[in-house]
Structures are given as C-alpha cells and as structure tokens.
Amino acid sequence: MSATVQTLEAMERPPVTMSSRLEGELLEVSMGPQHPSTHGVFRMNVTLDGEIVRKLKPVFGYLHRNHEQIGEQTTYLGSMPYTDRLDYFCSMSNNWAYALSVEKLAGIEVPERAEYLRVILAELTRLQNHASLLGFLLSDMGAWGTPLMYAFREREKILDLFESLAGSRMMCDYMRFGGCRVDADDNWLAGARKIVDRFPKFLDEFEELILGNEIVIARTQNVGKLSADLAISAGITGPMLRACGVNYDVRKVDGYGFYPRFKFRIPLGEHGDTYDRLMMRALEMRESVEILKQALAQIQPGAIVNPKAKIRAFRPPVGEAYGRIEAPKGELGFYLISDGGPNPYRYRVRPPSFINLTVLEDLCLGHTVADVMVILGSVDIVMGEVDR
Amino acid sequence: MESLEQIKARAEAAIPGAKIDIVPNLGPANQPSLLIDNEHAPAIAKFLRDDPTLRLDFCSNVTGVDWLDRVTKKTVKVKKVVEGEEKEVNEPIEERIPGYLEAVYHLFSMAHKHGPITIRMRTRDRGEGARLPSLTPVWRSAEFQEREIFDLYGIRFDGHPDLRRILMWDEFEDHPMRKDYVQPDDFEWEPTPHDDVLARAKQHYAPRPAEQELRPS
C-alpha cells in the first residue's frame, strides 16, 4: 500500500508516501481520557502498527476519589448514598449489594415484601442498564444517536418508576439494612406491570433493528474473542463471562434474595466475541422480564423493613463478611470488616467493570483501532465504578 | 464443600513445609479464613486452584487491610520478691502487637460452584518488610487488584508482571488507604460549613511569620 499524502507544498517537496513513513514503525497513541467512546474519563495507551493494535495499556484514576476511604470514615448508613455513585447506572443493584453485605455482617433478616421489592428493582435496573448499553455500543459502532435514543426512551420510563418510588432517577439511595426505605403502593406496582408487559415489544423492535444488520455483524463477529479459560482465570463475571459459554450466575449459584423462587434461564454464548456479548444483553433482558412478571405477580403486602435494624447508632458485631450479587455488569461484592464501631474498619468494593478490564489488552491485540472502541463498549464499563 | 480444617490438613500434606492457620471470624457472617505462609503461598494457591475436589479457579476479590500496632492489656500472675518473701502478684503487662498489612483473597469455584474460601497473607511489618509473593501467576484476576493494593496500601508483590500505581498518579508518594495516612492540607478552600477543613487550609496558606522572611539567607 502506498497512498500518497498531498501537502500544500507538494510542488516544492518530494511527495511523502504512507508506506515510507509508517512501515515497521510503531506509533504510540493516547486514546482518552477525553474521548466520546471511552464511556467516561478512561485512557488507553495504544501502540499501533499501522492501524493494528500491538500493545494496549489502560490508564485509570481520572475519576478516583478513594471511595473506600470515604466509606471507612462515614457510618455504615452514610455509605449507602455513596454506593449510588459507584455505578451510577445501577444504583439499585449497588444498594442491594451493600445492604446484603451489611446484613450478612450483622445478621439481619429481611422481610418478604422487601426482598420482592429488591428483586423487582434490581431486575428493572438490569433492563435499563442493558438497554442503554446496547444503545451505547451501537453508538460506538457509528449508529449515532438513533438506537441510543430508542434505548433511552425505555430507560426513561424505568427511571420514572425509580423516581416515583425512591425520589431520584439515578441516585436512588433506596435500600436500608434489613429492608427498603419506602413502600411501593398499588399504583406503583400497576405502573411497573404496565412497563414490564410492554418491554418485550421494545425488545422485538430493537432486535429487528440490529440483529440481522450486516454492518453490526461485520463489526462484531469474530472481534475481541475471549476464551473461557482466560475468562475464568481473569475473574471476568457477568454477561461477558457467560458470552464465553461459562454457566456462572450469582443469582443461581448463591441464590440470594428470592431468586430461587423464580423460574428463569441463563443465556449462554458460544464464541465469546463481541457479537455474543451484545446478544447476551438482549437475551438477559428477556429473562429479566420473566423474573419481573413472576415477582410482580407474587408480591404480597407486608412490612418492608426489619424493625430490629436501627438507623441511628448502628454498630454491627466484630467480624467480617463478603457479600456479592449479580449486578448488571458482573459480580458486585462488598467486603466489610467491623471492629464493633459505628464505621467499618475496612470497606472494600469489588467492582465488576474494573476487573472485567483485566483482559482488555488480550481482546484488542491484533485488531484495528476502530475495533478497540467496539470491544471496550461491549465490556460495559462505568468509570464511577472503575476508578472508585 | 470440605471444612477449612480438612483443606488445611490436605494442603499441608501436599506441600511439604507449608504452614496454614485458621483465622476465626466471630461475627454472624461466620466466614473464617486461612492464613497461609508467605513462602509457600504460590504453591498453596496452585494447590487450591488445581485440586480436583476444590477447583477454586475463580479469584473474585483481592484486597488489602491495614492493621496498626496494637497494645493489649493483660494481667499476668508473676512471682515476685516483695518485702523479702516470694509472692504471687497480679501484674498488668502491656503486650505490643506490631502492625502488619494483610492481603485478602476471596476464592470461588466456577467448576463446582462453591465458595467462598478466604485466604490471607500477612506482611512482616508495615515498612520495608511489606512484601508478599504475587498470586497473579495463579489467578490472572489478581493483576489489577494487586496493583491497587500496591498503590493504596504499599505492599510490594514479588513476581507481579507489571507492578505500577494504578489509581493514583505515578508521582504520588504516600499510600492513601493506610490508617495513618495524613491528608494533605492544601485544599482549595472556600466558605463552607467544613470548619476544620477551612481552618487547616487557611493555616496552610497563611503568610509566613515576618521574622522568617527578614532573616538573611
């Protein structure tokens, strides 16, 4: 290949050819932190050979605020609103993971209605997270705006539900140790049922939009292949792991909440490429709709918070606990050590999207720069959680 | 799944010289952990990963914990010569437990779907001896998380492929998650209810005393 670069002074200087400039030379490019496709302030130092990625080193920390130290300096309850800001797309899941860990640490039971509400809200969170992820991913591939707006339209309906229940669209701060903060009335449940019933219609339409699309197939199939062995060793979790065909879902394995009461399937991929990861989200949304239908049918009136769990002067006994849930992005865990005081001695977040980035370099090697964006989009990261 | 005692016995039998202690956890969560010795840690980790009944192939969470020097007060009966005769006297003694840093690994099995098994390693001290063997060669998922521990706690992991700071910038010197970390006082201050922050910031930016500036250099 020897494309000629024409310059204004072409008359005076001999023409410079691409091949003479780039052949055999490696070019280092810093992608990000201000880049529309990096989903926040994420930076990659990419070494390129022509357009092929030869080395890729992610650089973190632009959004680092030492969340864990803040958690160690505030009370147990005071950390709850901060968890909203971890993965700001899925504040309900973050709340649940944190509440679950503290409940393990202090041995608090959760009433039945609260568990149902938690399942409903976590699955609604999964719906809106996956829907917007699909929109963003298509946006990264060049389908600017349109699919993203369709996804955001559905997401907005779910966020309206969150707002009318928890008071805020994204920073819900809804769960409390031993239950939930506000009870959902019948109107809210009816509204949720309506949205859940209509959601498959959106899914059908969205799948029609992207599934057979030749451009999507060309951009995603056989791009960023991840083998099951590497995925397990690198601690990949969530849809990204299941896209490689590994059947591991914390909802089934741990059976936390009331998930064993619901009938649902775990979609599994085969090739572990970007297309499988994309489809995994679409299929998981269908299963979430199934769970939601069952949960909304089974929910019974009752107490929503355990009266034994105190709001003020909450001091769990000395000990440690690791609690985890299947957040939309993967396994979200909280590791807490209590020394008997009002603050945790150690407060650790296991961020799924941060650990899922471990294999980013392996996925991108040998692909072009344009594929890096697609692969990164399919990992599904949120910088609030990656940098903490 | 096997109990921790069984795992300990089998691991110690499989790896000659390995020493494993069980750290109890008194809380309601009841998740006790295995304290493994640093020298044999990679071998023990490999055993836990590859043993057919355990198959702990998924290292979910890796984190550091900082334990400062602790002083525990005890009363011990001591034989003493008091006024010419030997007596048994209760004497309070202070036992000083030197501080250490800890790395905690939460292991699960994707093959057998069990877990967690918690293993922990302790450094010799909090200063120069804060070194541990890296388990990244065994579980790739520890790569970024061990870097994070190195960054925030200052444990050096021997054998880590790429041990650099990850969240803080490279020029940063301290380890901000340590319990004795002192926050810098050069805040951009502004009128807020944070009185102590404001006071510290004002102190930081206060003009130097006049005599100091007048002193001939």
Add this chain to the structure above:
Amino acid sequence: MIGTGILKGMGVTARNFVGSYFEKERLITVQYPEERSPLPENYRNFPFLIYDGEDPQAGLRCVACKICEKECPPQCIYIVKSDDKKPDYMGKPQFYPKVFDIDISVCMSCQICVEVCPFEAIKMDKEFELSKRERFNHLLQRKEELSKPNEYYHGICPTEAADVDAKLGAAAEAAAKKKAVAAAPAAPVLAKPTGPTGSTSAPASS
C-alpha cells in the same frame, strides 16, 4: 440476501419516525421550560426546615440537637446551638439553632437527615431550579432561606405531611394526657399512656 438487515432496520426507524406523531409512548420528551411533567410525590431535592405558626424563627421545629449534622454523609450541615431557650410558637421554652447552614453544593440529596431527625423538623424540598449567580454566598443557604412553613410542606407532599401531622398530633395528645395523669395522681386507671405513639411522645413534646 445482503442488505435485508439494513432495510429492516430502516423500517424500524421509519416506524418510529411516523409513530412519534401518533403514539404517545414513542415520544416521551417534553419541551421543558414551557411544558413540565409533574413531579412525583416522593421526589426529593435539597432539605429545608419546617416552622409552625406565623414567625419563621420562633416556630422552627428544630431544637439544634445536631443529629443530622453528625449523620450527614458529606457533612454539609453546620449548626450552632443556642445558649438560651426561647419560647416556640406554642410558648414552650426551647433551644434553637443560632446558625443553621446547608451547603447545597455539597449536599447529595440522600435524605438521611430526614430519616434521623426525631422532631420532623427537616424535610426534602422539591425545588430544582436552583441556579445561582454566586457560588460562595448563594449556594450556602442560611437558616432564614431554609425556613419554610408547614403549609408549604403540605403543598409539596400532601400525603406525607398529613401523616407527619397526625403523628405529631397523636404524640402531643399523649404527652398532654401523660401530663394530666401526672398532675392528678388519684386516677391510677389512666396511668398508662394511650395510643400506639405513646412511646414516641417524649421528643416531640419536650
């Protein structure tokens, strides 16, 4: 055949384009400053202080117990307790906050202050158009700006405000009965405080 997938996708966009003129659920945006979607009752934004009666300063329910200041996760509340007691709107002598500042640029709307307040004195506001000309003086809200009457609270959260009023009323009644019983020790039958809220009467009436 190659290209059919793209054509199908075009069909979907065309359906959405045309549909947005007819179907309400395909077009959910509103033209904001002119059109406003109603706020749900649970919506919360920044805290404010409630006062009863006419005088905003005398009627403040806040007695400067500083619990909210201590529990606030980002530490955006600043309270100085008074040295003396002043009569509140009922004429009872109470401590009052000499200074009560909330820095709404620090506040993260978590409403933990509302949950921990034993006096129902601090509640979440719904006003969200809060752009100010100056960061330092205007976003640090003083006691005078924060004080709002109970009627305002009824206006923004009718159900919740009615619950709070019923709770406070029951507590006050129970306290009054308790006082009456204490004043007349000859009636031992009534010695038990009646009503389920009897135990919570202490903070609300002291």
